[in-house]
Amino acid sequence: MRVHFHGAAGEVTGSLHEVEAAGRRLLLDCGLIQGSPEAERRNHETFPFDPAALDALVISHAHIDHIGRVPLLVRRGFKGPIYAQQATAELMPVMLLDAASIQEGDAERANRHRRHGEAEVLPLYTRDDVQAAMKQVRTLPYDQRSEVLPGIDIAFREAGHILGSSSVEVWADGRKLVFSGDLGPKGTPILRDPATIDRADLVLMESTYGDRLHRDRAETIRELGGILDKAWHESGNVLIPAFAVGRSQELLYWFARHWDEWELARWQIFLDSPMAAKVVDIYDRHAELFDEDARRVWQDKPNPFRLPNLHITASREESMAINRIERGAIVIAGSGMANAGRILHHFRHRLDRRQTHVVFVGYQAEGTLGRRLVDGASWARIHGSDVRVNAQRHTVGGLSAHTDQRGLMEWYGAIEGHPPLALVHGEDKAREALAGEIGERYGVQAVLARPGMVLEV
Structure with missing residues (x-):
């Protein structure tokens, strides 16, 4: 061989x-x-x-x-x-x-x-x-x-x-x-x-x-809850570049598990991806692959994929409408490394605002926009235009x-x-x-x- x-x-x-x-x-x-x-x-x-x-x-x-x-x-x-x-x-x-x-x-x-x-x-x-x-x-x-x-x-x-x-x-x-x-x-x-x-x-x-070594998961989850609370009190929005398969579903899981503690009912949550509904359906069809903790959460908490304020935006028009929301929106969108996809449109509208919080929850490869933002870039070129980066950036490594x-x-x-x-x-x-x-x-x-x-x- x-x-x-x-x-x-x-x-x-x-x-x-x-x-x-x-x-x-x-x-x-x-x-x-x-x-x-x-x-x-x-x-x-x-x-x-x-x-x-x-x-x-x-x-x-x-x-x-x-x-x-x-x-x-x-x-x-x-x-x-x-x-x-x-x-x-x-x-x-x-x-x-x-x-x-x-x-x-x-x-x-x-x-x-x-x-x-x-x-x-x-x-x-x-x-x-x-x-x-x-x-x-x-x-x-x-x-x-x-x-x-x-x-x-x-x-x-x-x-x-x-x-x-x-x-x-x-x-x-x-x-x-x-x-x-x-x-x-x-x-x-x-x-x-x-x-x-x-x-x-x-x-x-x-x-x-x-x-x-990754941070302790419990500490990471506390940090994520703190970021959401800070963004709420600063009248901002939260942008999360995330892969459509994996991190997006885990984030929704944590939102369901900490629904009351994080007061998530006050937010509008958007899973902004043309493929999101299809991916959620595939997860639903394969519950036999879930672990025991997930099964308990599904029984005792809101279904992570059916949160009452969750919007799965399929069309381009629905995605564009999110940018008219001035505060109180959590937007999970691809791509996970911010090198393509709908997250770029939200970055173009929101990166210049101090009250915007960008949360990186996955690996950012060299050469990607996500990596440059994590490394502290002051400007980002998006769709041919240069955007000043004033947004607050958070790297939550424990969710990798x-x-x-x-x-x-x-x-x-x-x-x-x-x-x-x-x-x-x-x-x-x-x-x-x-x-x-x-x-x-x-x-x-x-x-x-x-x-x-x-x-x-």
């Missing part, structure tokens, strides 16, 4: 790992590269392999940095099956159709302003490409070992990151490869904890927060969908024998810190994967 690293090898986005085994080629994830305009232009480049030569694709979960180039892969010649956990398979078209719509809109705006003689701007893929790709999706449940190609078996294990998120076990050539996917922290609301893996011959593990250094080390440490390890899906600072800690505790020298690197299992 041989692993070729192509994406998310020295960066957080663009997950793309190729496995060569049993005379076949299996791809783990096919994610979008996100960040600066320069980084995102790499999505248009030729794949470092022939898509038509691949035999199958396995998806770890439905975040766009893990699935965002799937339609492009299919358009460029991939004809094999796409394997995904059942909930992931339902989320994929929702996420990808939204991504295609954004790309089509961006291309249309760019073409309206292009100068004479400049080449036409084309979207990376279209909604038709998404529909074509979805015909190749095959679903598998958790904890079932299945032959997906002759001589190659896989199984999905709970990763606790978002609904349907999986670690992937791959058996071939008498060896076992484990790909962590993105791992969530233990005790994440709604979701079950990541499953323990018994053994492996090589582990590919994410390292997003490999250099830090990724586990921290301690959680990563515990997950790896539970694997029998502490097998060879390659770190992916992390910036070098985080990977180097995690590799150092793992070497000191377990005596294992972790490999920092790079594009073009090949490892034998």
